[in-house]
Amino acid sequence: MTVEYIRYRVPEDRHDTFEAAYTRAAACLRAAPQCVDYELARCEEEPSCHILRITWTSVHDHLEGFRKSENFALFFAEIRPYVPYIEEMRHYRPTAVHGQGGSIPTLYEWAGGAEALERLTERFYEHVVTDDLLKPLFAHMNSDHPRYVAMWLSEVFGGPSRYTDERGGYPHMLSKHLGRAIGEPQRRRWVSLLLDAADEVGLPGDPEFRAAFAGYIEWGTRLAVENSRPGADPIRQAPVPHWGWGVAPPYLP
Numbered sequence: 001m002t003v004e005y006i007r008y009r010v011p012e013d014r015h016d017t018f019e020a021a022y023t024r025a026a027a028c029l030r031a032a033p034q035c036v037d038y039e040l041a042r043c044e045e046e047p048s049c050h051i052l053r054i055t056w057t058s059v060h061d062h063l064e065g066f067r068k069s070e071n072f073a074l075f076f077a078e079i080r081p082y083v084p085y086i087e088e089m090r091h092y093r094p095t096a097v098h099g100q101g102g103s104i105p106t107l108y109e110w111a112g113g114a115e116a117l118e119r120l121t122e123r124f125y126e127h128v129v130t131d132d133l134l135k136p137l138f139a140h141m142n143s144d145h146p147r148y149v150a151m152w153l154s155e156v157f158g159g160p161s162r163y164t165d166e167r168g169g170y171p172h173m174l175s176k177h178l179g180r181a182i183g184e185p186q187r188r189r190w191v192s193l194l195l196d197a198a199d200e201v202g203l204p205g206d207p208e209f210r211a212a213f214a215g216y217i218e219w220g221t222r223l224a225v226e227n228s229r230p231g232a233d234p235i236r237q238a239p240v241p242h243w244g245w246g247v248a249p250p251y252l253p
């Protein structure tokens with residue numbers, strides 16, 4: 001991935017036509033398989049300055065793919081009059097320094113924090129151990145298991161990294177599923193009991209939270225089935241995944 005920054009200084013009387021040209025040219029970026037995303041921003045302090053940020057799949061894909069494509073010809077036809085106003089046009093490699101600020105609560109905070117997730121897993125495993133399909137799998141479960149799964153969920157949903165720091169992180173979680181041969185009916189039951197438990201312990205019921213929560217559970221359980229297949233050889237080292245709100249951000253009045 002590479003990020004191209006193009007800095008413009010456009011004369012006052014050409015701003016409207018400049019932004020209109022980019023509004024049309026953007027259709028070519030949306031159509032380009034080499035383009036990840038883009039954004040044109042105008043400077044608050046010095047309104048004659050604009051910065052266009054385009055994330056490309058790679059420098060090579062940009063220069064050898066997009067630049068040689070029909071999309072580029074159409075794109076360039078729109079923005080050609082503004083090329084003399086370019087002050088910088090370069091590719092930048094993203095570093096490890098990136099993230100989200102605190103303006104949007106994490107799923108962990110929205111759910112009610114560690115306590116709420118512990119209530120959830122406690123109730124869930126009370127059902128699991130009496131369930132005809134699931135109880136054989138959990139026959140030798142440690143009494144701390146619900147707490148460990150709550151720690152995992154907390155970390156996934158943006159809470160403290162306790163599962164990584166205290167419990168062996170992703171490799172440990174994975175090792176617990178390897179070779180278990182979890183079947184689709186068991187996965188379905190696991191999902192259904194967890195969603196029931198979410199209602200029973202009063203996790204937030206708003207559509208946005210529940211969509212994100214159920215999305216993770218669906219993803220995670222399908223991975224658990226894959227990884228538990230006899231003979232499966234999944235990647236052993238990976239960070240604990242971080243799950244966010246997805247396309248429906250929290251409703252904040």
Ligand code: HEM
Pocket residue numbers: 134137138140141142145148149152153167172173176177180182186187190216217218219220221224225
């Ligand atoms: C989103 C889906 C899932 C998550 C987040 C999850 C999470 C975990 C975690 C964190 C552990 C290890 C706990 C520890 O540190 O000891 C674990 C163990 C285990 N999981 Fe899952 N799991 C998921 C899906 C499933 C499914 C679908 C099944 C079976 C139907 C399953 C069966 C088991 C079993 C049998 C263990 C070992 C329990 C023991 O220690 O005896 N998991 N799971």
